[in-house]
Amino acid sequence: MQVTETLSQGLKREFQVLFAAHELEDRLNSELSTLKDKAQIKGFRPGKVPVAHLRKLYGRSVMADVLQNAVNEANQRIVTDNNLKLALEPKIEFPGEQSVVERALDAKGDIAFNVALEVLPSFELADLSDVSLKKLVVTPSEAEVDEAIGRMASQGRPFSPKAEGEAAATGDRVTIDFVGRIDGTAFEGGTGEGVDLELGSGQFIPGFEDQLVGATVGEARLVKASFPAEYAAEHLAGKDAEFDVTVTAIQAPGEVTLDDAFAKGFGMDSLEKLREAISAAIGSDFEAQSRRKLKKELLDALDGKYSFDLPPSLVHQEFAAVWAQVEQDLKTRGKTFEDEGTTEEKATAEYRRIAERRVRLGLVLAQVGETADIKVTDEEVNQALIARIRQYPGQEQQVWDFYRKNAQALAELRAPLFEEKVVDHVLAQVQLVEEPVSKETLFADEDEDKADGKAEPAPASDKAD
Structure with a gap:
C-alpha cells in the first residue's frame, strides 16, 4: 500500500492510496485459503476444495471484501501516521473507469483511490481567570408556596350537585354534551358527550366557558367562539365556530381545609412539611x-x-x-x-x-x-x-x-x-x-x-x- 498526500489546505486533507496488483493477489489468495478450510462444496471433502475453484466461484465477492478491508486499513493508517482528528468520516472516491475496477476485482491491475477528509482544528484553551459571570438567585416566597398549595387544594376539592334550578357560576363543574360547527358543518373533534368542564379553568377555547355561566341543568345554549390563530390543529386555527351545548349536570365546589390531614393526602406528615417540600420544589425550578x-x-x-x-x-x-x-x-x-x-x-x-x-x-x-x-x-x-x-x-x-x-x-x-x-x-x-x-x-x-x-x-x- 502506497499513501501519498495530495492536498493540505486549511482543515481539508486529501490522499491517494495505491494498491498494486500483486498485493491484491496476495490478499485475495490469503482470504481464499482461509475460506478453503470452511467451504462445503458438493463433490469436495471439507478442506480439500482447490483454491483455483474457490476463486472461480467466489473470487469477485471475496475481492470486494478485500477492497473494503483495504480502504479501512488505509483510512486507519492515514489517521495514525498523520496524527489526525477527523471531523467526519472520510470520503472515498474510486476511479471512474469501470475497466480499472474490473481489473482490480480480478487482481490483474493496480487500483488507486482518493481519500478526502476534514480534520478538527487545533487551538489552545483560553485563560478564563478574567471572566466574571452573574448567577441569578431567587428564593421562593410565601405567596408562591400559598399559590401552589391553593392549586393543589383546587384540584383535589370535592364537588356536589347544585340544587334544582340553580344556575352555573364560575368555579362550578358542569357536565355538557356539545356539537361544534364551522360554516355550518360539524368538524372532527368538535363533538362530545358527558364532558366535565370547570367554568373559568380555561380548559376550552377562549369565550366558550364564559357563555355557560348562568345556565341551568337541561338548558341548551348556542355558544360562539373562535379558535386561537396559533391553535395546534391547523385546520381549526383562527376559525369562528358555533357549538350547540346542552348542560346535563352542575356541581358546586366544596371547601378544603388546609391542615395536617390535607398534607397527609400528599404523603407528608404535616402541613408545615408540605410547605417545605413545595418550597424546595419551586426552588429547584428556579435553580434550573x-x-x-x-x-x-x-x-x-x-x-x-x-x-x-x-x-x-x-x-x-x-x-x-x-x-x-x-x-x-x-x-x-x-x-x-x-x-x-x-x-x-x-x-x-x-x-x-x-x-x-x-x-x-x-x-x-x-x-x-x-x-x-x-x-x-x-x-x-x-x-x-x-x-x-x-x-x-x-x-x-x-x-x-x-x-x-x-x-x-x-x-x-x-x-x-x-x-x-x-x-x-x-x-x-x-x-x-x-x-x-x-x-x-x-x-x-x-x-x-x-x-x-x-x-x-x-x-x-x-x-x-
Whole structure:
C-alpha cells in the first residue's frame, strides 16, 4: 500500500492510496485459503476444495471484501501516521473507469483511490481567570408556596350537585354534551358527550366557558367562539365556530381545609412539611432556570474567547439541522419570513452564524473535556436511561431494548451528561457573583433564548477521535 498526500489546505486533507496488483493477489489468495478450510462444496471433502475453484466461484465477492478491508486499513493508517482528528468520516472516491475496477476485482491491475477528509482544528484553551459571570438567585416566597398549595387544594376539592334550578357560576363543574360547527358543518373533534368542564379553568377555547355561566341543568345554549390563530390543529386555527351545548349536570365546589390531614393526602406528615417540600420544589425550578441563564452567559463568554477555522462539513450539517427546525416552525405556525420581519436571505445568514457558533462551542467543550479527562460513567448513562424509560409508562421494555441495541441513541443520552460536566469544570475557572433577582427577571427572555438556538452548542462527545 502506497499513501501519498495530495492536498493540505486549511482543515481539508486529501490522499491517494495505491494498491498494486500483486498485493491484491496476495490478499485475495490469503482470504481464499482461509475460506478453503470452511467451504462445503458438493463433490469436495471439507478442506480439500482447490483454491483455483474457490476463486472461480467466489473470487469477485471475496475481492470486494478485500477492497473494503483495504480502504479501512488505509483510512486507519492515514489517521495514525498523520496524527489526525477527523471531523467526519472520510470520503472515498474510486476511479471512474469501470475497466480499472474490473481489473482490480480480478487482481490483474493496480487500483488507486482518493481519500478526502476534514480534520478538527487545533487551538489552545483560553485563560478564563478574567471572566466574571452573574448567577441569578431567587428564593421562593410565601405567596408562591400559598399559590401552589391553593392549586393543589383546587384540584383535589370535592364537588356536589347544585340544587334544582340553580344556575352555573364560575368555579362550578358542569357536565355538557356539545356539537361544534364551522360554516355550518360539524368538524372532527368538535363533538362530545358527558364532558366535565370547570367554568373559568380555561380548559376550552377562549369565550366558550364564559357563555355557560348562568345556565341551568337541561338548558341548551348556542355558544360562539373562535379558535386561537396559533391553535395546534391547523385546520381549526383562527376559525369562528358555533357549538350547540346542552348542560346535563352542575356541581358546586366544596371547601378544603388546609391542615395536617390535607398534607397527609400528599404523603407528608404535616402541613408545615408540605410547605417545605413545595418550597424546595419551586426552588429547584428556579435553580434550573438560573443554571440555564448562567450556562448561556458562560457560552457567550467562551464564544468571545475563541476564533478558529471550522470544518465546513460540520457547519453544513449543523446548519441543515437548524434550518429544518426553522422551516418546520414556520410551517406549523403558518408564517413566512416576511411575517417575522425578515427575508429568507437574512434568516439564512443569521442561522448560519448560529450554526457556526454551535459548532465552535461544541469543539471547545470537547477539547476542554478531553484535556481535563472528563468521563461519563456507564452508571451515569444507566441512570439517564432509567429516567428516559420512566417517561414511557407501559413501554419500558421496548424503550430499554431500543437503547441497548442502538449505540447512537445511547450516545445521545451520554452527550448532554458530558456537556454538563464540562460546563461545571469551566465554571470552576471563572468568577461567579450571585445576584438576587425577582422571579420575573429570572424568567425574562426565556422564549427568546429558546427561539434563537444560541444557548446550546453542537453536541460534544467524551470520546476522543
